[in-house]
Amino acid sequence: MATAVNEIGRLQGGIVIVEKGKVFDSLPLPIMGLLSNENCDKVREKVEILINKAYEMGVYRDIDPFITLSFLSLPVIPKLRIIPRGLVSMGDYGPELLK
Structure with missing residues (x-):
């Protein structure tokens, strides 16, 4: 995880797969x-490589791992959120x- 975070920092943002x-x-x-x-063709190619590698590493093929992680980090999700302090459940x- 530290390797991925360090690489994201080096890139100033992005998607990284560490193996x-x-x-x-x-x-x-x-x-x-x-x-x-x-350009969008280069990005699409790279995303396909990254997604296929994630699947190869055991991510279920019925989800998009990067969209899922991006979505979970949004603080606007009504019931479940990931914030800097951790996982939060939004209850009554x-x-x-x-x-």
Whole structure:
């Protein structure tokens, strides 16, 4: 995990896959850590490589791992959120940090 985080920091945002402690491949997202400045064909190619590698590493094929992770980190999800302090459940009485 530290290798992935360090690579994302080096890239100034992006998507990274690490295998056996080494960066397998990455997609830099230098515009606010969310957008690429490459053309869409190059980005699509890279995303396909990354997704296929994630599937090869055991991610279920019925989900898109990067969209799923991106979605979970959004604080606007009504019931479940990931914030810097951890996983939060939004219940009837407000947020509850899950352990």
